[in-house]
Amino acid sequence: xxxxDLLTRRSWLxxxxxxxxxxxxxxxxxxxxxxxxxxxxxxRSCILLWMAGGPSQLDTFDxxxxxxxxxxxxxxxTAASGVKISEHFPQLARxxxxxxxxxxxxxxxxxxxxxxxxxxxxxxxxxxxRFPSLGALVSNELADLDADLPGFxxxxxxxxxxxxxxxxxxxxxxxxxxxxAGSGETLKVEDLxxxxxxxxxxxxxxxxxxxxxxxxxxxRRGTATASHVTAYDRAVRLGREAAARAFDLSQEKDSLRDxxxxxxxxxxxxxxxxxxxxxxxxxEVTLGGWxxxxxxxxxVKSLSGVLDPAWATLIADLKDxxxxxxxxxxxxxxxxxxxxxxxRNGRDHYPGAWSVVLGGGGIKGGQTIGRTSKDGSIVExxxxxxxxxxxxxxxxxxxxxxKQNLSNVNRPIRLVDPAAEPxxxxxx
Amino acid sequence: MMQSHIRLLMLIxxxxxxxxxxxxxxxxxxxxxxxxxxxxxxxxxxxxxxQPVPRADDAEFLRRVYLDITGRIPRPADVHDFxxxxxxxxxxxxxDQLLESPRFAVHFANVWRAELLPEIASNRxxxxxxxxxxxxxxxxxxxxVGYDQLVRELLTxxxxxxxxxxxxxxxxxxxxxxxxxxxxxxxxxENLAAAVSxxxxxxxxxxxxxxxxxxxxxxREQFWSQAAFFAGxxxxxxxxxxxxxxxxxxxxxxxxxxxxxxxxxFLDSNTPKWQKNRTSRAVLADWITSRDNPYFARATxxxxxxxFFGTGLVDPVDDFRDDNPPSDGALLDDxxxxxxxxxxxxxxxxxxICLSRAYQRTSARTDASQENARLPAxxxxxxxxxxxxxxxxxxxxxYREDQDKGAARRQFLTRFTLTGSTSEPETSVQQALTLLNxxxxxxxxxxxxxxxxxxxxxxxxxxxxxxxxxxxxxxxxRKPKAEELDPLERYVLQAKSNREAERLADVFxxxxxxxxxxxxx
Numbered sequence: 001x002x003x004x005d006l007l008t009r010r011s012w013l014x015x016x017x018x019x020x021x022x023x024x025x026x027x028x029x030x031x032x033x034x035x036x037x038x039x040x041x042x043x044r045s046c047i048l049l050w051m052a053g054g055p056s057q058l059d060t061f062d063x064x065x066x067x068x069x070x071x072x073x074x075x076x077x078t079a080a081s082g083v084k085i086s087e088h089f090p091q092l093a094r095x096x097x098x099x100x101x102x103x104x105x106x107x108x109x110x111x112x113x114x115x116x117x118x119x120x121x122x123x124x125x126x127x128x129x130r131f132p133s134l135g136a137l138v139s140n141e142l143a144d145l146d147a148d149l150p151g152f153x154x155x156x157x158x159x160x161x162x163x164x165x166x167x168x169x170x171x172x173x174x175x176x177x178x179x180x181a182g183s184g185e186t187l188k189v190e191d192l193x194x195x196x197x198x199x200x201x202x203x204x205x206x207x208x209x210x211x212x213x214x215x216x217x218x219x220r221r222g223t224a225t226a227s228h229v230t231a232y233d234r235a236v237r238l239g240r241e242a243a244a245r246a247f248d249l250s251q252e253k254d255s256l257r258d259x260x261x262x263x264x265x266x267x268x269x270x271x272x273x274x275x276x277x278x279x280x281x282x283x284e285v286t287l288g289g290w291x292x293x294x295x296x297x298x299x300v301k302s303l304s305g306v307l308d309p310a311w312a313t314l315i316a317d318l319k320d321x322x323x324x325x326x327x328x329x330x331x332x333x334x335x336x337x338x339x340x341x342x343x344r345n346g347r348d349h350y351p352g353a354w355s356v357v358l359g360g361g362g363i364k365g366g367q368t369i370g371r372t373s374k375d376g377s378i379v380e381x382x383x384x385x386x387x388x389x390x391x392x393x394x395x396x397x398x399x400x401x402x403k404q405n406l407s408n409v410n411r412p413i414r415l416v417d418p419a420a421e422p423x424x425x426x427x428x
Numbered sequence: 429m430m431q432s433h434i435r436l437l438m439l440i441x442x443x444x445x446x447x448x449x450x451x452x453x454x455x456x457x458x459x460x461x462x463x464x465x466x467x468x469x470x471x472x473x474x475x476x477x478x479q480p481v482p483r484a485d486d487a488e489f490l491r492r493v494y495l496d497i498t499g500r501i502p503r504p505a506d507v508h509d510f511x512x513x514x515x516x517x518x519x520x521x522x523x524d525q526l527l528e529s530p531r532f533a534v535h536f537a538n539v540w541r542a543e544l545l546p547e548i549a550s551n552r553x554x555x556x557x558x559x560x561x562x563x564x565x566x567x568x569x570x571x572x573v574g575y576d577q578l579v580r581e582l583l584t585x586x587x588x589x590x591x592x593x594x595x596x597x598x599x600x601x602x603x604x605x606x607x608x609x610x611x612x613x614x615x616x617x618e619n620l621a622a623a624v625s626x627x628x629x630x631x632x633x634x635x636x637x638x639x640x641x642x643x644x645x646x647x648r649e650q651f652w653s654q655a656a657f658f659a660g661x662x663x664x665x666x667x668x669x670x671x672x673x674x675x676x677x678x679x680x681x682x683x684x685x686x687x688x689x690x691x692x693x694f695l696d697s698n699t700p701k702w703q704k705n706r707t708s709r710a711v712l713a714d715w716i717t718s719r720d721n722p723y724f725a726r727a728t729x730x731x732x733x734x735x736f737f738g739t740g741l742v743d744p745v746d747d748f749r750d751d752n753p754p755s756d757g758a759l760l761d762d763x764x765x766x767x768x769x770x771x772x773x774x775x776x777x778x779x780x781i782c783l784s785r786a787y788q789r790t791s792a793r794t795d796a797s798q799e800n801a802r803l804p805a806x807x808x809x810x811x812x813x814x815x816x817x818x819x820x821x822x823x824x825x826x827y828r829e830d831q832d833k834g835a836a837r838r839q840f841l842t843r844f845t846l847t848g849s850t851s852e853p854e855t856s857v858q859q860a861l862t863l864l865n866x867x868x869x870x871x872x873x874x875x876x877x878x879x880x881x882x883x884x885x886x887x888x889x890x891x892x893x894x895x896x897x898x899x900x901x902x903x904x905x906r907k908p909k910a911e912e913l914d915p916l917e918r919y920v921l922q923a924k925s926n927r928e929a930e931r932l933a934d935v936f937x938x939x940x941x942x943x944x945x946x947x948x949x
Contacts, residue, residue, distance in 0.1 A: 113551055191867075208938045228943045230855075409747070
């Protein structure tokens, strides 16, 4: 498709979107029109390291080495004075000045699906409202809709719990995550390039398509056709050389790729940096396997070995490129794990007292917030709810948590539940 | 019996017998129902000065009614037959034929499953129940049971009484399994109350689950009083696969976060009459499916209206509230009355809707006054479910599931699951990439591999125009117009003579990627 064609298609979309204000078209299309008028310059980005399954706080960032619940792991000192973390995070320990640990998460959902939905959207599932996930909310606020790359990229999320909770919900397809899947050692966007068709032939096909459906689109204006046009437009732009290159990790030095670790998650963190560097406002990278009902310690040790180099290198790499101050880092799962160790040497689901780590742009690093009891079972100081956390994340990104979006039930919904109290002391 | 009776009546009516009977009890034949729909709408057009679009041509109607009733596009032979049929009642006969085809039960089982068990799209454990639940629905639709009967069977499915051996919820994933409904809702009274109210009664009671909303009509106590009908259910163990038992006479519940015991109560002024050894589920089912229930028939006809026209008379279709009135209350009442009179006969209701002039209008906008989404001055452009889309792709390309052990089907069903509402269908970037570049479409556009392309490019004796026409008929179920054919012929002829098949494959690719193929319009 030529750039002129594209321009025509896009300006058509704009026009039809603007027309929508006078028609009965509701929902995302109207909002698309409103966005088009906004200043597209974005300020911040967010990388979410999503620990699917619920990581054990007692074996990562809130150790209880003197209590029977503590398990075998030792604490080590970090670059931040007084802040201690697991011995299996030696590289991360050196970056601790950039990170703040929230040790007093207290939520109520102990079911993977519901808890995932709760932490990803900031709301409890409430059918039929389709709450957008954090990624979609951030994309809606900060993405440049004219950019070739999408506003929300989800790396390695396939097969995770509650897929619907990581989606765009009522914010519509422009903010749906682009999924980057992994297999073996490689990450890729499925079907980004036509397998065996020349660029010339691809172009000809798209021109043919454009002509062929022009009459249909013109006589059937509305959300269905507009969404079809938007999706194809974005898919084609994504396939363009420069955009597609963002996903090509072979452009990076081997030594840097090694530092991140040759795990899928490690390479995913590197990809996150490449995307943020190119203006993508929200990238999430999933590391699964934290649902450690059995053999908790072996599994957490092994996962820590993947997490430590990837995350620590990400911080250093962002810093080297001058991106750390504008990139918020969030490390969390859907809940924590029981302080008590079960007979299978495992830990079960525990939403009552657990940890989340924030870092990078907008965050005052090198500190811990909140405290759990000696046995780790209750929050003794500064309980933090899922909405509190969401509001804090919004503020760190420069977003107003009280801003409203129109939902699919035609009711305005705030970015974050208005009962939320942001954790002011963690904000820079 | 009933159906042949109706058909006889319709036959008589179509040859000109007056149908001016008093509509006290609601019309009993589908033609009369269709006429009633159109009378109501025409009053509306006049009052609002709206100019409705003209009737859809045969090809547009054919594709639409196939997708709506059978869940997939017509075959090219079906298009040929229908276009060449000159009889006046061919649309009526087609509607009947499709309602009697096995595909009707298959497709409506998919549609009803998606409504009753939406969890299956996002929860992997719940997905294990999909086939059994659809198989049960299919069987009931095929048996032609009334919708009231189907709902009664669903709500009163036997569950072992407390003390007996617990009821396994999943013996065989393929076997018809209505118990899946209770299992997937985790047998929790609040989940079941929310689902029953919303899917069967059109009431979003769950909003009142946690607290009263200042202006809402439903109160928190009413939510929990509805939940109390399911209070006797017990799950013996954790997880969706745990077997179930029931305390038969329990019909009271404690609302979460409260200590007050609430009795089961209906949402209207009727009061439950308890009988020994009769489950509270059965008492609830009697009330729901009663001819006098103020919600059930209206919610059902509204759901069907929304299904066929894209937007409900009350919209969203499951959100009946005082402050969300129907776009035409009298029409909603007419439909509900006819539906009850027919014995809650879904095929009858579908006939009535599909026979209306409103349903048979084109989706192409011809006048600005048609942009009223609430009442169908033109046919809406509707989304396809993942099943509708893939089953149509299968027909268009000649794909056979055994060629890849169903891998393509599974991929499409996951990737093309509907997330939005039917009135605001959405295409994601991922879906566009799948269709632009994915393996399935690559196979489908390989002139050496795809059966449709092999036939369209290699059948001897066809002109180029006929080859292109074949591709149109197989995908978007119509013939190309002259102004469409000319540029495509030129496109193919530009190719070197040995590349003609490749160029035809490009035309096929284009059709498969077009909005016209992707949507029901």
